Amino acid sequence: MEKSKYKQIVANHTPKENRLYNSLISFIVGGAMGIIGQLLIEAYSYYFSIPTAYASTFMIITLIFIGCLFTGLGFFDKWVNFAKCGLIIPITGFAHAMMSAAMEYRKEGLVTGLGSNMFKLAGSVIIFGVVSAYIFGLLRILVIGG
Amino acid sequence: MTFKYKNVYINETSTITGPFEAKGPLGRYYDKSYHDLYMGQKTWEQAESKLLEESVELLLTKMDKSKQDIDILISGDLSNQLSSTNFAASHLSIPLIGVYGACSTSCLNLAIGANMVEKKQVKNAICSVSSHNSAAEKQFRQPVEYGGPKPKTATFTTTGAASAYLSQVVSDIKIDSATIGRVIDMDMKDAFHMGAVMAPAAAETIMTHLRDTNRLISYYDLILTGDLGKYGKEILKGYLISEYALDTKNIDDSACMIYDLEKQPVYAGGSGPACIALTTYGYIIDQMKKGKLNKVLIVATGALLSQATVNEKMTIPAISHAISLEVSK
CATH class of the missing domain: 3.40.47.40 (Stage V sporulation protein AD)
Structure with a gap:
């Protein structure tokens, strides 16, 4: 059979992903994560009487801890599967990606397993985070002079 | 062959x-x-x-x-x-x-x-x-x-x-013939759509088997493919109908039988070498012994990928082999 003809048969029988529904769930869950983060910042700065900048750091640490804990307890993957980018894009997704890789490879040794594989999924986030920070920093200097 | x-x-x-x-x-x-x-x-x-x-x-x-x-x-x-x-x-x-x-x-x-x-x-x-x-x-x-x-x-x-x-000791289930398939590559690249990758290999092996044995598709009570899944099964039928004008009503897929696709979180169905083997050795042979099925063509399908070839954006070749089982008289 011609490859182009076959591609047409495949297309006829391949279901469409429900993008609108998925985006809506991600939007709501992601938004809720934002609200939780903001509430944490407010709470930390109010109760500990610290500046907002310090409070945001504490908020990030809290969310990372919760993400890692829930991954370790074994149900965060089901949440991620449901909420998709609503939980993957916020800092919880980063924590989850690192923690799940660490759990998977710890049996292959501390150095050869856990150490070298922990950033298997999250490594790209760090690399391209740094690269894009550099590019946008440079643009900022060039456009508005710092 | x-x-x-x-x-x-x-x-x-x-x-x-x-x-x-x-x-x-x-x-x-x-x-x-x-x-x-x-x-x-x-x-x-x-x-x-x-x-x-x-x-x-x-x-x-x-x-x-x-x-x-x-x-x-x-x-x-x-x-x-x-x-x-x-x-x-x-x-x-x-x-x-x-x-x-x-x-x-x-x-x-x-x-x-x-x-x-x-x-x-x-x-x-x-x-x-x-x-x-x-x-x-x-x-x-x-x-x-x-x-x-x-x-x-x-x-x-x-x-x-x-x-x-x-x-060679006689039992209820006889292996009648086996067809070794060719590797088929239809330029499919999606590792999350293995049904589309493997369906052409299954179709070609079924066709080769029917030609080599000089049989019609209706000779078999059931043609059971490996792990094409819910969508792959339809693609296979579409392929056989448009390329060879075959009647595909006796074709089923073990990926759709091994799990409850409505209730279990398995997406399009089962896969892996054990999928068709568990279905055949557990269910099909039982049905043959009970006389509900007489002639069954088992068509296992394999996607020949590695993680490296998928990351390198190479196509995924597929292969399929068939075994014809009959109730011995």
Whole structure:
């Protein structure tokens, strides 16, 4: 059979992903994560009487801890599967990606397993985070002079 | 290439599964099921190896035979370097032929075994396969606990091991013939749509088998494909209708039978070498013994990818082998 003809048969029988529904769930869950983060910042700065900048750091640490804990307890993957980018894009997704890789490879040794594989999924986030920070920093200097 | 056999029989089979398969529609046809994916072992890899070893031991127990009575073990799985097979075989100490045909392994090893038994090179052979959901997920996709979202066309690797005992001693189930397929590459690249990758290989092998044996598709009560899944099955039918104008009503797919696609979180259905083997050795052979099916063509399909080739954006070639089973008179 011609490859182009076959591609047409495949297309006829391949279901469409429900993008609108998925985006809506991600939007709501992601938004809720934002609200939780903001509430944490407010709470930390109010109760500990610290500046907002310090409070945001504490908020990030809290969310990372919760993400890692829930991954370790074994149900965060089901949440991620449901909420998709609503939980993957916020800092919880980063924590989850690192923690799940660490759990998977710890049996292959501390150095050869856990150490070298922990950033298997999250490594790209760090690399391209740094690269894009550099590019946008440079643009900022060039456009508005710092 | 089709081999015809005069005197090869499947005398006994054994099936062991994980928890998801036990809860599936064919749950009551399996010999044994585990409720935990570790099967009392420390790692996924060890768990799969244990499944395979246990399925061979269970087969020997069912036949009241010892390891020394077996001439050859022909076995395969999905893991790199066939490690599950190799570790299981090291404990079993039966001479081993390790075979890799991805998810088509279960028919490939039956064909090799049947050839050897037919030519009397061996007096008996055990053909085994295994796959493990978490071991496969870790090797081919992402860490198990990550559970990232997947498209509807993705399949769910079956956890289980299945073995069959072949000899010239007459039994209810005869291996009539085997067709070894060609590798087919239709430029498919989506590792989450294996049904589309493998359907052309299945179609070509079915067609080759029918031509070589000079049979019509209606000769078979059932043509059971390997692990094409809900969408792959429709693609296969579409292919056979538009290319060969075949009537496809007796075609079904084991990926759609092994799980309850509505209630279980398995996307388009099951996959892995154990999928068609568990369905055949558990359910199909039972139906044949009860007289509900007489002639069945088992068409296992394998997607020949590695993680490196997928990341390098290469196409995914596919292969399919067929085994024709008949109730012996």
